[in-house]
Amino acid sequence: MADKxxxxxxxxxxxxxxxxxxxxxxxxxxxxxxxxxxxxCNIKCHYCFGVLQGNEYLKGKSNYFPREALLNYxxxxxxxxxxxxxxxxxxxxxxxxxxxxxxxxxxxxxxxIALATNGILFNPSKEVLENLKWIRYNISAASDNSYRNLHxxxxxxxxxxxxxxxxxxxxxxxxxVTVGLQMVLTPKDVDEAVPLAKLGKxxxxxxxxxxxxxxxLESKLGVYDxxxxxxxxxNKVLKEAESISSENYDVIVKWNKIxxxxxxxxxxxxxxxxxxxxGDGKLFPCGMxxxxxxxxxxxxxxxxxxxxxxxxxxxRYWEVVKRVENMGTAKCYTxxxxxxxxxxxxxxxxxPKHVNFI
Numbered sequence: 001m002a003d004k005x006x007x008x009x010x011x012x013x014x015x016x017x018x019x020x021x022x023x024x025x026x027x028x029x030x031x032x033x034x035x036x037x038x039x040x041c042n043i044k045c046h047y048c049f050g051v052l053q054g055n056e057y058l059k060g061k062s063n064y065f066p067r068e069a070l071l072n073y074x075x076x077x078x079x080x081x082x083x084x085x086x087x088x089x090x091x092x093x094x095x096x097x098x099x100x101x102x103x104x105x106x107x108x109x110x111x112x113i114a115l116a117t118n119g120i121l122f123n124p125s126k127e128v129l130e131n132l133k134w135i136r137y138n139i140s141a142a143s144d145n146s147y148r149n150l151h152x153x154x155x156x157x158x159x160x161x162x163x164x165x166x167x168x169x170x171x172x173x174x175x176x177v178t179v180g181l182q183m184v185l186t187p188k189d190v191d192e193a194v195p196l197a198k199l200g201k202x203x204x205x206x207x208x209x210x211x212x213x214x215x216x217l218e219s220k221l222g223v224y225d226x227x228x229x230x231x232x233x234x235n236k237v238l239k240e241a242e243s244i245s246s247e248n249y250d251v252i253v254k255w256n257k258i259x260x261x262x263x264x265x266x267x268x269x270x271x272x273x274x275x276x277x278x279g280d281g282k283l284f285p286c287g288m289x290x291x292x293x294x295x296x297x298x299x300x301x302x303x304x305x306x307x308x309x310x311x312x313x314x315x316r317y318w319e320v321v322k323r324v325e326n327m328g329t330a331k332c333y334t335x336x337x338x339x340x341x342x343x344x345x346x347x348x349x350x351x352p353k354h355v356n357f358i
Contacts, residue, residue, distance in 0.1 A: 005178075007209055008254040010340040012273065015083075023348060028272050029081040029312060034287070034337065035073075036089025036279035037096035038064035043118055044152030045140070047184050049214045049287075049333075050090035064091075065281045067098040069304040071105050073281075076308035078109025084133070086114040090290055091279045094121040100128050107131035116182070119162035120155045126173050129166060134178035136209075137163050140186075142195035150189050160203075167204045180207040185258065190237060197241040197251045207250040210238065212257040214335030234258065257335055265346030268329055270338040271321050273345075277303060283311055285324045288333055297323060 003009070012019055012031075021028050040061040041050065065073075077085065085106055087093040094117050096102070104127070106113040112133045115122075119137045129135065139159060141147040147156035166179050181200050183193060193210055200208040238253045245251045271285040278290045281304040289298035300320050301311030311317050329342075336342075 003252050004250065005207070005252070007211075007252055008256045008340075010344055012341060012344055015273075018273070019345075019348070022272060022345075027318065030275045031082070031273050032084045032086070033077065033082060033275045033277060034088045035085050035277050036065070036091060036290075037070070037087055037093040037099060037102070038089065038091035039279040040064075040095055041092040041118075042095065042120060042153075043092070043155070045138075045184070046150055046152070046188060047140075047186050047213045061095050063280055064096040065098075065277075065279060066304055067101070069281055070096075070098055070102050073277075073303045073308050074102060074106040074109050074111065078106070078111050080309050080312060082111055082308075084112040084114065086116065088114075088116045089277075089279050090287065092121070093117055096279075100125075103128055104131050117162075118151070118153075119159040120153070122162050124162060124166040124169050126169055126175070129169055129177045130173070130175050132177045134180060135166060136180045136182050137166075137205075138182050138184070139163075139196070140183045140189045140192055142192050142199045146189070146192055150192070163205065164203055171204070178207070179205045180209060181205055183208065183210045184213050185210050185234065185238075186213045187233075190234060193237050193241040194244070197244040200251070201244055201246065201249050205249070207252055208241075209252045209254065210241065210258075211254045212335050214333055257339070263329055263332075263339065263342070265342045266328065267325050267346070268327075268332070268338065268342055269325060269345040269349065270341035271324050273341055274338050275300075280304075283308075285320055286338070 015031055018028050018031060038061070040063060041048070042061065074085070087099070087102070093099055093115060103113050103115065113131060114134045114136070115132055116136045116138055118139070137159065139147075141150045141156070144156040147159070148154060163179070163181070169175065170177055170179055181196065183189070183196055185193070197208050238258070242251045242253055268286075275283060275285065276287045277283045282290075282302050283300040284290060284298055285300065286298070298320055300317045301314065303311070
């Protein structure tokens with residue numbers, strides 16, 4: 001099944017001006033930023049990578065990006081030339097009371113805004129959805145019972161209602177927003193792939209994407225050390241899930257990340273193009289550095305105290321970019337968001353012989 005969103009690849013080919021500026025060693029502004037809005041979450045998914053980044057679940061529900069600093073961040077990012085921002089983060093973005101305001105402000109600032117949520121606390125509205133390029137509901141269960149087991153929550157019906165309401169509002173007002181579902185693939189939930197694919201089709205969402213669970217090389221979530229064994233088991237059920245696709249509904253399996261975690265590059269070059277900010281307003285080159293133990297080396301700046309523009313222009317910012325590039329990738333987590341970008345940039349930096357023989 002074709003992936004018309006290129007979820008399993010990258011889109012730098014449509015930003016060649018910025019790529020060429022980077023190749024010419026110019027200091028560029030990132031194209032995209034993954035933005036955390038809160039440090040907590042209202043459910044407890046068994047595969048949560050956010051818990052390795054400082055997600056405190058309900059204990060962290062009051063620890064979120066302050067409103068004024070968040071809105072200033074969006075305004076500054078728009079002025080600097082950031083193209084897109086995804087309210088994704090290590091926690092649940094709907095825990096931030098300024099979420100809707102931030103979506104609208106980001107859109108007004110000329111930024112493509114997206115939202116990833118479990119949906120339980122989200123109340124879809126025309127005003128919000130028309131200011132989003134896409135909304136993705138994170139759900140790996142197709143029934144109330146499995147939702148309790150996999151997501152640690154009794155709120156399956158609330159999540160489903162949020163999904164169906166978003167679809168209804170989109171169709172009623174002919175909105176351009178893309179409404180999708182995301183399943184995180186693990187041995188514990190793989191049997192949900194086909195039922196969830198059928199459920200997504202029934203609801204009328206635009207897609208279901210199935211992605212590999214991110215984990216540390218030490219297998220802190222118990223996934224990485226079983227990857228090779230489980231890949232052989234996944235193929236049949238994932239192919240069946242894909243077959244449920246139709247003309248207006250895509251089931252997209254991120255085969256590249258599920259079947260191959262080998263890196264074909266030696267350094268992380270993608271930081272200037274893709275950044276991450278944590279749920280309490282700090283800017284980093286990668287989500288793996290959100291924990292305080294990494295701040296001395298990898299904290300780029302605090303957006304509650306500095307503007308985005310000030311941070312980007314600072315000496316500290318570019319020192320961290322270089323530090324990440326020089327550290328190599330031996331300790332990087334699996335399922336890295338920047339992987340496809342790094343692969344592309346590495347090839348550009350390491351030109352083969354006889355390039356004119358295309």
